[in-house]
Amino acid sequence: MKNITAITVLALTIFCSLSTFAQEDKDKLSDFERYKLRQRQNLEEFVQNREAHLKRLEQDYKNYLKGLSSLQAEYEKNDEPEKAEMVKDMIEYEKTIRKNTNHELTDEDFEDDSEKDKAKIQPAKVKTAKSEEKGKPKVEKQKKVEKPNASKSSKEKPEKQEPETIIENVEELTPKNDADPYTPNLVPLPESASRITSPFGTRMHPVLKREMKHNGVDFGSPMNTKTYAAANGRVTVAQYSKSFGNFIMIEHENGYVTVYAHLESMSVKPGDVVKKGDEIALSGNTGRSTGPHLHYEIRLDGTPIDPDDYLTQQL
Ligand SMILES: [Zn+2]
Known part of the structure; x- marks a missing residue:
C-alpha cells in the first residue's frame, strides 16, 4: 500500500512538473509569437x-x-526690385x-x-485665400506631437488622426548604419566646425526678414573649412548662384542628393565620382550670406528633408 501511494505521489509529481514545463513552453512560445507580432506591427x-x-515634407516644399x-510678385508690386530679384534667384536655384x-x-x-480660381471666385474670397497663403510654408516641428494628446484629439476629430499621429518616432527614421x-x-x-547654427524648417529669413522655410541646415563653419562628401556619389552640379553662392550637388543612391552651398572654393566638377569623406570644397561666405557658414541640404526624390536626422557619422 505504501508503495502504491509512493508511486502515485511520484507519478503525480512527474505529471505536474511535466505540465508545468509544458505550460512554461507554451508561455514562451506565445511570448515569442507576441514579440514577432509586435515587431511586425512596429515595422x-x-x-x-x-x-x-x-x-x-513634400507638401511643405510644394x-x-x-x-x-x-x-x-508681391515685391514687384510693392516696387521692391532688390527683394524681388533675391526671390527670383532662389527660384532659379x-x-x-x-x-x-x-x-x-x-x-x-x-x-x-x-490665382487659378481667381476668375471664378469673388475678389474678397481670393484675398482671404491669398493672405492665408502668405502664412505658409509652415513646417511641423518634429517630435512635438505628444502621444496622449494625439490619441485624445483623434477621438474627437477622427479625420485628423493621420497627420497628428505621425512623426513620433523620428529617431527610428534615422539611418544608423555608419x-x-x-x-x-x-x-x-x-x-x-560642425555646430548647427540654423536648423531645418520655418525660420526668420536672415536677409528678407520674414518667415520662410529653410530647406537645409547651416553649420557655423569658419572660412575655408574642409568640406566632405556625405556619401559615395557623383557630382551633378558645381556652379555659382547669386543666392547660394558656389554650390555643389552630389547624387547618391536611392534618390538621395546632397547640396553644399556658400562655398569659398570647389575642388570637384560635374561628372566627378566621389567617395564618402572625400574633400570636395572649402566652406565660405559666397552668395547672399550673412556670415561664413555651410548651408547643407539632403533631398530625397527632389524633396528637401531634415539633414539633422541623418548626421550620425563624424570623420
Ligand atoms: Zn541655410
Whole structure:
C-alpha cells in the first residue's frame, strides 16, 4: 500500500512538473509569437510613419515653391526690385537643383492655386485665400506631437488622426548604419566646425526678414573649412548662384542628393565620382550670406528633408 501511494505521489509529481514545463513552453512560445507580432506591427508603423512624414515634407516644399512665386510678385508690386530679384534667384536655384535630380519643375509648381480660381471666385474670397497663403510654408516641428494628446484629439476629430499621429518616432527614421557608404550620414565638416547654427524648417529669413522655410541646415563653419562628401556619389552640379553662392550637388543612391552651398572654393566638377569623406570644397561666405557658414541640404526624390536626422557619422 505504501508503495502504491509512493508511486502515485511520484507519478503525480512527474505529471505536474511535466505540465508545468509544458505550460512554461507554451508561455514562451506565445511570448515569442507576441514579440514577432509586435515587431511586425512596429515595422508597418515605421513604414507608414515614414511615408506620411515624407508626404508632409513634400507638401511643405510644394507650398514653399508657390510661396516663392507669390512673394516675388508681391515685391514687384510693392516696387521692391532688390527683394524681388533675391526671390527670383532662389527660384532659379530650385530649378537648377530639381533639373539635375531629374525632377524638373514646371510653371505649374510655382502657380498660386488661389490665382487659378481667381476668375471664378469673388475678389474678397481670393484675398482671404491669398493672405492665408502668405502664412505658409509652415513646417511641423518634429517630435512635438505628444502621444496622449494625439490619441485624445483623434477621438474627437477622427479625420485628423493621420497627420497628428505621425512623426513620433523620428529617431527610428534615422539611418544608423555608419558602414553604409551610400546613405548621406556623414557630417560634411570636421567636428570642430560642425555646430548647427540654423536648423531645418520655418525660420526668420536672415536677409528678407520674414518667415520662410529653410530647406537645409547651416553649420557655423569658419572660412575655408574642409568640406566632405556625405556619401559615395557623383557630382551633378558645381556652379555659382547669386543666392547660394558656389554650390555643389552630389547624387547618391536611392534618390538621395546632397547640396553644399556658400562655398569659398570647389575642388570637384560635374561628372566627378566621389567617395564618402572625400574633400570636395572649402566652406565660405559666397552668395547672399550673412556670415561664413555651410548651408547643407539632403533631398530625397527632389524633396528637401531634415539633414539633422541623418548626421550620425563624424570623420
Ligand atoms: Zn541655410
